[in-house]
Amino acid sequence: MHVRTGSLYTIKTTKIAGKFYRYMRTKYGDKPMAVVGSMKCGGRYNVAGLFGALYLGFDRETCETEVSQGIAAGVRFKNGVFTAWEYDVELADITIQGNHWTASGISEHLHKRGDIEGLVAPSAQHKGGLCLDVYLDRIRTRSHVTPKTNLGTWP
Amino acid sequence: MPDTALNLHDLATAPFATQVSTLRLLFGFNKAEFANVLGVNEKTIRRWEDPNENFEPHGSHKQLLDALQMIAESLGDLFEPDMIKVWVNRPNPALQGERPNDFVKKPGGILIMAHLLGNLGR
Numbered sequence: 001m002h003v004r005t006g007s008l009y010t011i012k013t014t015k016i017a018g019k020f021y022r023y024m025r026t027k028y029g030d031k032p033m034a035v036v037g038s039m040k041c042g043g044r045y046n047v048a049g050l051f052g053a054l055y056l057g058f059d060r061e062t063c064e065t066e067v068s069q070g071i072a073a074g075v076r077f078k079n080g081v082f083t084a085w086e087y088d089v090e091l092a093d094i095t096i097q098g099n100h101w102t103a104s105g106i107s108e109h110l111h112k113r114g115d116i117e118g119l120v121a122p123s124a125q126h127k128g129g130l131c132l133d134v135y136l137d138r139i140r141t142r143s144h145v146t147p148k149t150n151l152g153t154w155p
Numbered sequence: 156m157p158d159t160a161l162n163l164h165d166l167a168t169a170p171f172a173t174q175v176s177t178l179r180l181l182f183g184f185n186k187a188e189f190a191n192v193l194g195v196n197e198k199t200i201r202r203w204e205d206p207n208e209n210f211e212p213h214g215s216h217k218q219l220l221d222a223l224q225m226i227a228e229s230l231g232d233l234f235e236p237d238m239i240k241v242w243v244n245r246p247n248p249a250l251q252g253e254r255p256n257d258f259v260k261k262p263g264g265i266l267i268m269a270h271l272l273g274n275l276g277r
Contacts, residue, residue, distance in 0.1 A: 025232060025276035037277025041270045048270075071249040071271040072233065075242040081233055082276055 008109040013116055017090040020056035020132050023063040023154060029083030032147035035136060044124060045107040045133040053107070053118075054134040054145065056087060062129030064154065069125040080153035089132065091117040091143035111135050117143055163231025163239075166224060171211055175203040178223040181230070182243060182256045192260055193219055222269035229272035 028034060035052030042048030043055060057063035067082060068074060103121070110116045117138045123129030134145055163181075166174055179189040179200070186200045193200075193216055202208050212220055230239050243256050249271055250258040258264045 023276055027232065028277055034277075037274045041274035041277075043274060067276055069248070071247065071268070071275055073242060073245050073247040073249070075234060075238050075245060077233055078235055078238075 005106075005109050008106060009113055011110075011116075015091070016120065016132065019148070020058060020087045020089050021060050021063050021151075022054070022056050022085045022087065023067050023082040024085065026080055026083045026153055029085075029150070029153075032085045032087070032150075033136070033145070042104065043133075044103050045119065045121060046111070046135075047104050047108050050108065051111050051135060051137060054136055056089070056132045056134065057123070058130040058132065060084060060151075062123045062126045062131065065126035065129065066123060066131070077155055079155060082154045084151035084154050085147050086149040086151055088146045088148045089134070089144070091134065091139060091145065107133070111138065114138065163227045166227055166231070170206060172204050172206040172208070174224065175200065175220070178220065178227055179204075181223075181227055181239070182259055184256075192265070219265050222265045225269040225273050226265070229269075229275065233272075233275070 022032065024032065024034075028036070033054070035054050037043075038046050038048075038055065039052035040048065043053055045055075046053035055066075057066060063084070068077070107119065110119060115138075116135070117140065118132060118134035121131050121133060123131050136145070139145065162169075163177070166177055169177070179186070182189075182192075184192065186204070187197045190197045190200045195216060202210055203212070211217070230242065234242055244254055246252050246254055247258070250264075250268070253261075255268060259268065
């Protein structure tokens, strides 16, 4: 698939605000703003070692499907292995109906632009679900991502 | 089949020989199969698993064993031992539909699995 990366530098941004969710492993659950895993291992929309991204779901169901239906293959988790967080978010965004395999490449350019704080993308696992992927190092003063409520453990 | 008594939580602090045998049994490999996965000969696996030997791998072998250890620790975090058995033998959508105990034999398979499991919920 040919990607015209030049066009990524002219995509217009729009605002996004609301409540978003994240499921973290409980042993890291006291650091809701940490992006250590994505920085170290990379992710769908970030390149390992280059920049980290905070991956949030638009709803809890999307988060639950994301963690359980990928590499976990639907195998039953230990009780309480994840901790759910609710975030209060306000920042600019773009939406990409992306190809999974080129996603991190696209995101590298969007991050490089410098003026984009994150992007909205379809959930890879939850049909119809949406994810907000935030570049924490690009958040400007008028924006914020604030962990609001620890919703407890899951499952 | 993997041993349900495998203690994956304390693996990092276990003696090297215990680490190697635990990682091998996690995927249900005999020594010859595990040697093939790591690109060493069976004799090397026997030496690594001998508690009387004082030997540690270097280079690419160390990298693969470190990645296997990351896989083991993640599995120990996420699943009960009986569910680890299920995971190891279940076709996995994130691994091109292959079972982890098959995918681990592919070039780069160990590193891909370590990457995916290490990033889950972190």
